[in-house]
Amino acid sequence: MFKGRHFDQSVILLCVRWYLAYGLSLRDLREMMAERGICVDHSTIHRWVVHFAPLLMERFNRRKRAVTGKWHADETYIKVRGRWTYLYRAIDSVGDAVEFWFSEY
Structure with a gap:
């Protein structure tokens, strides 16, 4: 899923997770990554979210345990x-x- 990407898998997942979970703006995420020494553009983060969010949701739903009857x-x-x-x-x-x-x- 992450083969051939310029950035490490952990950076991509962190940005996508923070964007979806905490409602941060793309520019806020860009600044947060810059504070960690990672130079990434806000449009790149947006492309990650658009590309990886549906794939991650599909994988999470496959692993999600069914709710018991009680x-x-x-x-x-x-x-x-x-x-x-x-x-x-x-x-x-x-x-x-x-x-x-x-x-x-």
Whole structure:
């Protein structure tokens, strides 16, 4: 999947992951990579995201474990960014979180 790429696989995966997970701008990612001594253009990062995001999603979905037939809902009251919120989680019989949802107080 990464054969023939100018940059190392770890750099590409890190940029794609940070872009998708944290909503950073492409220029922010370019600056973050520059701080680490890696000179990469924002358009290159964009091409990585467009190319690798669907491929990674396909691979993750192939490895994703099916949810068991038994699950339960868990509710707790936590503080997020200084505000109290309810955290609802659906947990399967193995103990893995299937889904979660925040609601305001």
